[in-house]
Amino acid sequence: MASTAVELIKDLSTPAFVVDLDIVKRNASVMLARFQKLGVQLRPHMKTHKTLECADIMTGGSRRCIVVSTLAEASFFADHGYDDILYAYPLPFDKVERCAELSEKLSLFHVLVDSSLALQELKRRPLKQGKAWHVWMKLDCNNGRAGVPHAEPAALQLAQEISETEGVELTGIYAHCGNSYGSKGEEQIKAVAQETTTFTLQFVEKLKAVGVKGPKSSIGSTPSCSHPVPDMAMLSEVHPGNYIFYDVQQSLIGSCRLEDVAVRVLTRVIGHYPHKNQLLVDCGWTALSHDGGGRLPTGYAVIEGHPDIKLVSMTQEHGRVEPVSGKLDFSQFPLGSMLSLMPYHACATAVMHPVYYVHSKGKIVGTWKPTRGW
Ligand SMILES: Cc1ncc(COP(=O)(O)O)c(C=O)c1O
Incomplete structure (x- = not known):
């Protein structure tokens, strides 16, 4: 980990994104142990943090078996010794050549398709050294974003077509239960986890019945992997990502407790405006x-230790804070004093920062530099 001149997070220049290393390690080991016990391979998603250090923690040091959301992440991890990387994004046609290069460079690089046209793009670019494209088919199990709807004949047809295509291997079936984000509490999360698991496993059975044997199955989101159902033990893999940081949104869904949230944005009070009953802080939407x-x-955000104040709005570099009700006691928030914001969505907040300050009990132990771009 790179070092920084400042020793304590309370002395950092603000705004600053800080990561509690002890909580990150705990979140990682809980998830690793949970799926080890179920006998299911954890393939953690890198999209939340996009850093090598955090990837090492999530993979338990194996540097194998990860999911990425951008090719920039794929290249970054591949350039730093990672392998068995799944680019879980509907294959963008402008990026086929870069995917081919990664497939030729790594021992395992996987792409995702949800259309016959995408498959044709792969066929047009055979891999060198007699390698086969490793293809996961995206199945939509009622999430409703990407993928072929699980019950449509087109899903079975596409999987068969992939498995019959020369130079291509149908490696697995990938379903992402993003619909678990609409849940409130463990019971509702488990209902979505069960539905996605059932549809995915049924689909693999249907494939077997038509002679397509062997594709793996993977589902997952942070809510469903935080409260897995027993049937998830029949999957080959799961692919959660946000759990490494968690956030306020996850605590409201019921995936975690607020104590499990590993990240904060530190900000300082830069203005007092009694005529508006408002404070200004140096945290805008950037x-x-x-x-x-x-x-x-x-x-x-949740403003740590101050349930009575509210971050009401932000412009690019400014944030306006007001009391939830009544008159603001400005003496509690002197100019220059620091506030600690727990983000609503850690992935969206982390991506705003070029450097993460990593600490243990407030003492800075290093900095992490994420990759960016697509
Ligand atoms: C395709 C895909 N797989 C896995 C994940 C990880 O899910 P989560 O962020 O809930 O951990 C995401 C998150 O958006 C995703 O889009």
Whole structure:
């Protein structure tokens, strides 16, 4: 880990994104142990943090078996010794050549398709050294974003077509239960986890019945992998990512407790405006993101230790803070004092920062530099 001149997070220049290393390690080991016990391979997603250090923690040091959301992440991890990388994004046609190069360089690089046209693009670019494309088919199990709807004959047809295509191997079936984000509490999360698991496993059975044997199955999201159902033991893999940091959104869904949230944005008070009953802080949307739309009772974030104040709005570099009700006691928040914001959505907040300050009990132990771009 790189070092920094400042020793304590309370002395950092703000706004700053800070990561509690002890919580990160705990979140990682809980998830690793949970799926080891179920006998299912954990293939953690890198999209939340996009750093080598955090990837090492999530993979338990194996540097194998990860999911990425951008090719920039794929190249970054491949360049730093990672292998068995699944690019879990509907194959963008402008990126086939870069995918081919990664497939030729790594021992295992996987792509994802959900259309016959994408498959044709792969066929047009056979891999060198007699290698086969490792292809996962994206199945939509009622999430409703990407993938072929699980019950449509087109899903079975596409999987068969992939398995019969020369130079291509149908490695697995990938379903992402993003619909678990609409849940409230463990019971609802488990209902989505069960539905996605059942549809995915049924689909693999249907494939077997038509002679397509062997593709793996993978589902997952942070909510469903935080509260897995027993049938998930029949899957080959799971692919959660956000759990490494968790956030306020996850605590509201019921995936975690607020104590499990590993990240904060530190900000300082830069203005007192009694005529507006308002404080100004140096955290705008470039430091926190607008994700969540200010829907929390405390606005865009939970302000640690101050349930009575609310981040009501942000411009690019400024944040406005007001009391949840009544008159603001400005003496509690002197100019220059620090506030600690727990983000609504850690992935959206992390991506705003070029450097993460990593600490243990407030003492900075290093900095992590994420990769960016697509
Ligand atoms: C395709 C895909 N797989 C896995 C994940 C990881 O899910 P989560 O962020 O809930 O951990 C995501 C998250 O958006 C995703 O889009």
